[in-house]
Amino acid sequence: MLNNYNGMAQPLWQNGPTPGEFYNFTGGQTVQKLPRELTTAGPYGTKRSTAAITTGSSVLGIRYDGGVMLAADTLVSYGSLARYQNIDRVFKINKNILLGGSGDFADIQYIKRNIDQKMIEDQCYDDNIEMKPKSLASWMTRVLYNRRSRMNPLYIDVVVGGVEQDGTPYLANVDLRGRAYEDFVVATGFARHLAVPLVRENKPKDREFTADEASQLIRKCMEVLYYRDTRNSSSYTVGVCTPSGCGVEGPYQVNENWTFAATIKGY
Numbered sequence: 001m002l003n004n005y006n007g008m009a010q011p012l013w014q015n016g017p018t019p020g021e022f023y024n025f026t027g028g029q030t031v032q033k034l035p036r037e038l039t040t041a042g043p044y045g046t047k048r049s050t051a052a053i054t055t056g057s058s059v060l061g062i063r064y065d066g067g068v069m070l071a072a073d074t075l076v077s078y079g080s081l082a083r084y085q086n087i088d089r090v091f092k093i094n095k096n097i098l099l100g101g102s103g104d105f106a107d108i109q110y111i112k113r114n115i116d117q118k119m120i121e122d123q124c125y126d127d128n129i130e131m132k133p134k135s136l137a138s139w140m141t142r143v144l145y146n147r148r149s150r151m152n153p154l155y156i157d158v159v160v161g162g163v164e165q166d167g168t169p170y171l172a173n174v175d176l177r178g179r180a181y182e183d184f185v186v187a188t189g190f191a192r193h194l195a196v197p198l199v200r201e202n203k204p205k206d207r208e209f210t211a212d213e214a215s216q217l218i219r220k221c222m223e224v225l226y227y228r229d230t231r232n233s234s235s236y237t238v239g240v241c242t243p244s245g246c247g248v249e250g251p252y253q254v255n256e257n258w259t260f261a262a263t264i265k266g267y
Contacts, residue, residue: 052104052155054078056089057231058191059100060221061159062199063171063184064209067242068161070100071218073225074251075233082233090239092246094119096162097133098239102188103156103176111143111154133162133170137180145178153177157188167243184208190229195221219252226254 059072076084090100101108137160147153153176161171173186185199199217225232237250
């Protein structure tokens with residue numbers, strides 16, 4: 001039986017949801033809208049990037065008995081053009097964490113600014129608690145998976161390394177879909193195919209690498225990448241993280257030796 005008000009039937013569903021929207025039930029939590037993008041929508045709506053524009057190539061990370069080492073060359077390419085040749089892609093996040101990024105450099109800068117803001121928030125709490133590498137890697141899996149699910153991914157592939165609170169070295173890779181894994185050697189780009197097998201081949205069976213062994217492997221791998229990957233330059237930086245702190249060293253130069261080129265025929 002309908003209740004009449006001034007001879008008019010009352011609506012069957014009062015305060016219902018607008019088509020396409022969520023209904024906020026009484027006493028429930030307000031549904032949060034997705035964050036607004038920083039870019040202004042154009043005349044035909046918001047546009048999404050479908051490919052990386054300026055890109056950085058491989059990042060290599062090696063875990064050793066006293067910490068981790070990350071290395072990346074200093075070239076950022078505009079397509080096939082070696083456009084920016086003095087760009088650091090290994091960053092010190094805090095005294096516990098290093099971050100190496102490959103892929104679209106604009107997206108690397110974007111995520112780096114967000115991470116820096118989190119570091120500022122940590123300092124504002126003034127509770128002597130700092131983010132650890134495993135926490136940052138976990139946070140990045142959520143951020144990158146969220147962007148991927150919104151069909152607006154960050155075109156990056158990162159290596160997170162550092163030292164945990166108990167002094168244990170940590171090394172992980174997180175890709176643009178939010179997938180992650182940990183290992184004693186991780187890499188992005190062509191280093192997955194060219195450098196990782198070289199490091200695995202030299203891994204001692206009964207122990208971790210020493211700092212000297214890791215440094216020698218980094219040097220050798222960056223040389224191989226320079227020879228074989230057309231998006232690598234001869235200049236590279238190395239990030240080192242130990243229980244006493246983190247820092248980025250370099251740039252260093254690959255020991256080039258092109259004498260073997262005279263024996264190559266058929267070109």
